[in-house]
Amino acid sequence: LLMVGTDRSQFWLLFPNSIDKNNSISAEKPLALPRANWRMDAAGPAGTDQFVVIVSESPRDFSSAGLRPSEPFAEFPLTARMQPELDISGAPPVFAGKANCAAGKNTACPESYGAAMFSIEEIPAH
DSSP: EEOOOOTOEEEEOOOOOOSSSOOOOOOTOOSSSTTTTTTTOOOSSSHHHHHHEEEOOOOOOOOTTTOOOSSSSSSSOHHHHOOOOSSSSSOOGGGGGOOOOOOTTTTTOOOOEEEEEEEEOOOOOO
């Protein structure tokens, strides 16, 4: 779960995070986020937060985007946000990460993923 904040200067990996690394999901089972052991508070400024959910058969590795650990969420650097959606080789967007398959497994490790977007409007407190 990725988020671009209302100020458009912060881009975060919200889930998995340093508190909750278990991001395995099962078909036909709902997943509620944020979970009870980690909360998210609207911190402004007022505006629209953009979210992207990525699902794949294998965990994703975002190290090529320069993901920096923070607590509890990790942050993408500004330089990664300036990279084009597709480079000339047709590689996927840097924010999609890469499949991180267990070393030594003899099973297929597809790079494919699915993604969906949604937004949440932050409004000023009255």
